[in-house]
Amino acid sequence: MTVGKALHDDVTDAISAAFFEELAATGYGRLSVDAVAKRAGVGKAAIYRRWPSKQRMAVELTSSVAVSAIDAPDTGSLRGDVRQFLANARAALSHPLALAIIPDLLAEARRNVELAEALLSSVRDPRRASSGDMVARAIERGELPADTDVELCLDFLAGPLYWRLTAINSEPAPDYLDRLTDKIVAAFRA
Structure with missing residues (x-):
């Protein structure tokens, strides 16, 4: 270099x-x-x-961190993938900067349509696609039925932990991720 x-x-x-x-x-x-x-x-x-603007800087820097911070691992099993996803998400969402930044960006995106669209396409869409691949692998392995509602699964995957850590700001018990994993996997299969 x-x-x-x-x-x-x-x-x-x-x-x-x-x-x-x-x-x-x-x-x-x-x-x-x-x-x-x-x-x-x-x-x-x-x-x-x-970056030509504050918004472009915000979108590019946020997406570069957010997309890589919570990946959709391939452990070989649905339960293993979900558990590792949740562990990665917890680590990312527990960071002090993330705790301050994420709610603020979400609130700002409600007021700023251009920012919302940029964040959706650069953060949400790639993360949901990656998580969708995780669900598709489980379908291919026969762990989930072929008619699984992938979009609903992705909502179940991301929602509860995000809610716990950012909305109600409550530190989960040590076994929380294991219990949450079991519930999410059961919901995927229902």
């Missing part, structure tokens, strides 16, 4: 970290490119060379 490339990556990493810290501190509505630049120790031009 050349020095110029390393510096470029360092600047992008600094901007990314500053963006998430600023977003958690101020929320999307009050987030400014100036504040992100100041927090990152760079000029605004460094940000605008990478």
Whole structure:
């Protein structure tokens, strides 16, 4: 790697970290490119060379983290896949920055149609497609019937843990993920 490339990556990493810290501190509505630049120790031009707008920066940085943070593993069994998905989701959703950022972005998306559409296409859609692949593998293995309602399964998969961690802000018991896995798998099969 050349020095110029390393510096470029360092600047992008600094901007990314500053963006998430600023977003958690101020929320999307009050987030400014100036504040992100100041927090990152760079000029605004460094940000605008990478992203043409605050919204594009928010969507691209959020999607780069959100899509990879909660993957749909292939453990070889439906129960194993669901359990690992939930463990990954819990780790991602329990991060202090995620706890501050996710509810704010969802609220802002209700007010800002353009932001909502961008987040849906760059975060929700790829994550649901990946999770849909997990359900499809279970169907192929014969663990679920061929007529399984995949969309409803995806709602069951994501909803309860998200609700527990972000909406009611309650730390689950140590065996919660195992119990939730059993309930979700039973719901998939119903």
